[in-house]
Amino acid sequence: MTRPTIVGLTGSIGMGKSTVAAMFERAGVPVFDADAHVRAMQGPGGELVEEIEAAFPGATGQDGVLRDRLGEMVFGNAPALARLEAIVHPAVARRRERFLIEHAGAPLVVFDIPLLFEKGGHEQVDTVVVVSAPASVQRARVLARPGMTPEKFGRILALQVADEEKRERADHVIDTGVPLVETEKAVRELAARLGLAQK
Numbered sequence: 001m002t003r004p005t006i007v008g009l010t011g012s013i014g015m016g017k018s019t020v021a022a023m024f025e026r027a028g029v030p031v032f033d034a035d036a037h038v039r040a041m042q043g044p045g046g047e048l049v050e051e052i053e054a055a056f057p058g059a060t061g062q063d064g065v066l067r068d069r070l071g072e073m074v075f076g077n078a079p080a081l082a083r084l085e086a087i088v089h090p091a092v093a094r095r096r097e098r099f100l101i102e103h104a105g106a107p108l109v110v111f112d113i114p115l116l117f118e119k120g121g122h123e124q125v126d127t128v129v130v131v132s133a134p135a136s137v138q139r140a141r142v143l144a145r146p147g148m149t150p151e152k153f154g155r156i157l158a159l160q161v162a163d164e165e166k167r168e169r170a171d172h173v174i175d176t177g178v179p180l181v182e183t184e185k186a187v188r189e190l191a192a193r194l195g196l197a198q199k
Helices: 017-026 034-042 049-055 067-074 078-102 135-143 150-159 163-169 180-198
Strands: 005-010 031-033 108-112 127-132 172-175
Touching (some): 031 078, 034 049, 135 150, 172 180
Parallel strands (some): 005 127
């Protein structure tokens, strides 16, 4: 049975990965957004809320998982983080399998996975696309976010594979440090190339 070519889309914080994912969607490529599925499963009435509350008492409320509170419970605590991942990752994998079945006829699909290299997800995709921009552009974008500080930014970067290494390990790099129209053109050309490669 043929299946779509699976593109793993990743990039460090502030590199424009969500923007590029939307560009792939506009080009007609189905996109599985891992973070969006996690938010849905942790939101009001989400399927993981009860299990997370049982493992981390006080981490949920009427609106589902209180992400900041849960973050405080697991940040810098490897056993707690492993416990959370043991709840979340299998649930995401089940949704990803359903997504693949739904789009079995597509030539190409994108898995939008922030920590693709960090969590070993690059081994489950056919080709890796890294979204990148100059460090100065990245820093300006991230520090413009509400509640972000240089210290918090530094902590997040320390948990991620460096952009330079991601670029080296990528099969394709999409530059978001250029005007959006140029980035979108590059995305459409890559989607066409990868889609044709499957035929």
